[in-house]
Amino acid sequence: MKFRSIKGTYDVLPNVSNKWKNVESYIHQHLSRSGYSEIRTPIFENTDLFKRGVGEDSDVVSKEMYSWIDQGGTDLTLKPEYTASVVRSYIQNNLNSISPISKLYYIGDLFRRERPQKGRYRQFRQFGIEAIGSKYPEQDAEIISIAYNILSELGIQDITLNLNSIGSSETRKKYRQILIDFLKPNYDQLSESSKNRLDSNPLRILDTKNKSEMKLLEKAPMITEYLSNEDEIHFNEVQQYLNDLNIPFILDTNLVRGLDYYTRTTFEIVSSKLGAQDALCGGGRYDNLVQSLGGKPTPSVGFAAGFERILLAMDDENELVEKNIKKIYFIGLGNEVKSTMIKILGEIRNAGYYIEFDPLRRSIKSQLREANKLGASITIILGEKEMEEQCVQIKDLSSGNQESAPFDSIIPYLKSLK
RNA sequence: GUGGGCGUAGCUCAGCUGGUUAGAGCACCUGGUUGUGGCCCAGGAGGCCGUGGGUUCAAGUCCCAUCGCUCACCCCA
Structure with a gap:
């Protein structure tokens, strides 16, 4: 890659x-x-x-x-x-x-x-x-x-x-010298990095993870004593x-x-x-x-x-879980349906619903599978039959029930479901 | 910068001491009749076995190098 x-x-x-x-x-x-x-x-x-x-x-x-x-x-x-x-x-x-x-x-x-x-x-x-x-x-x-x-x-x-x-900072300046005075006689027991720090930044030696150093530091003077x-x-x-x-x-x-x-x-x-x-x-x-x-x-x-x-x-x-919102999946079938589908989709979305559609022009079977996979609770189906009758099928995915609704009453229908 | 572990399908991994066309599960796609999901069944697609070199009749398997990932040192949130 x-x-x-x-x-x-x-x-x-x-x-x-x-x-x-x-x-x-x-x-x-x-x-x-x-x-x-x-x-x-x-x-x-x-x-x-x-x-x-x-x-x-x-x-x-x-x-x-x-x-x-x-x-x-x-x-x-x-x-x-x-x-x-x-x-x-x-x-x-x-x-x-x-x-x-x-x-x-x-x-x-x-x-x-x-x-x-x-x-x-x-x-x-x-x-x-x-x-x-x-x-x-x-x-x-x-x-x-x-x-x-x-x-x-x-x-x-x-x-x-x-x-x-x-x-x-004054306290620290004083303590710094005290710590150096304590560590100097034990110089040989310090790790390489600690030796380097002894002059530049001795306080950092205190939070070492090196076991033998930690043991040595148990006897070291504590900064809190010099506050x-x-x-x-x-x-x-x-x-x-x-x-x-x-x-x-x-x-x-x-x-x-x-x-x-x-x-x-x-x-x-x-x-x-x-x-x-x-x-x-x-x-x-x-x-x-x-x-x-x-x-x-x-x-x-x-x-x-x-x-x-x-x-x-x-x-x-x-995990802070998101509230379960009702998802709607729009199933469009056939080419003649597309522009109506897009229009209705927009209306439903503007009404505040969570809705999406299949942009791959897949079969109804695939689209229903997809809806199911996404966890949609409702699908709206629009095919050629529905186009003739100026309505859509609204299917409840958990019960499997399906009803038809005329174009102009889709949103009222969705509201009635709540 | 230093050290350890690991690189096989999108993901998680099998692949015995080197030996035929490299496997599984999950995920994905299609189908199980004409426009109806989940479960189930059938099929399909998908791998320069990280890369390069070497040893060998033969390398996913052994050796070297290299790159990447990862954990630790270090440092810090």
Whole structure:
């Protein structure tokens, strides 16, 4: 086969597109009910936006972005994450002047050139929310609870909320040195990648999966011990509100996120139903991002969740099923009938019914089989006989009963069936 | 970028230690009388056995390479 979809991309085929649509519409509903408004930003941005926002040393920026120079010499990048783009728009459009708090959500496709595996694609879909403007812990708690509730209401079982605070940037600077001081004497026990990170980004060593490293880290000093007074008060309040909301969480002092902009609260929701890529959702507070992208200092919190992983983790039985709508199948027989058929079909469709016809000019037998396969409950049959009498046959497929109806009373007849 | 597993019909897979015209189930199409579905029955279509090379009298089967898929490392949603 000559052409196939690019590695790490996939087609959403008709048999699953409904599932996507249902999940998306549920998310739209839930988020607007919570007072969040949708924002859509372009699929590509200036490369520098992500370098500055996400961090030049992060893996995402340093080796996973789809970037190119366009014909005008501009360095562009397909969005590898949404937050930087939303914040750029927030600043550019002065959303702060409309309200001191902007509650935004998004649904869209992102691009990262990673090696594909279960739950990880090069073009993938995320939804997420950003609350820009509040520094208070109840905002953190709300964000976390929205994420948690959406996932559990979608019927995903075995979800766990992991929570941590990585403190303010000053706290982190202090802790960073303490961690380095702890790891240096154990340098030989570190993996290659951790050795490399020791200077560039030692905190990332904390969420290693390497068993011997994990053991070593059990004795490592925890970041939560070094939080400033204010960090700690904030963190305690977040936990208290989550308790008030009855949202179970696990404190995970090794939870350090990969994007550089996070401050204080970080969290992640994982599911055992996934493979190695078990994070359904991740997020946290980013109090410095707006400023570092050129806006006024504005505290913010948000999260992002991956659609592919949600669909993987969703119980098929808990699928949000579409209400059974009555389908009508129009059977036309013979050439003389076509133009009348098209006309009646249009009228019925305009009246709001679900109706389709056979564009292959197949036999009545085939058309009835097709109607049956599609799960139609009614067929309307129009052949030469009916043309002479200016009527159609309306057949109920479950009972097999069939009655004729004159052209001008088809819609009243259909209405009487309800 | 590194490693493991796997590539036979649209889908899920058989094909024993290399040996005749490559099979099944599901799906698809047609028919079971002249214009009536589901069930059933009969028939049909559909395969460069991923690709290229090698070993052999003989390769879907063995070897090498290559491409693709997949899982894991890594990273993250």
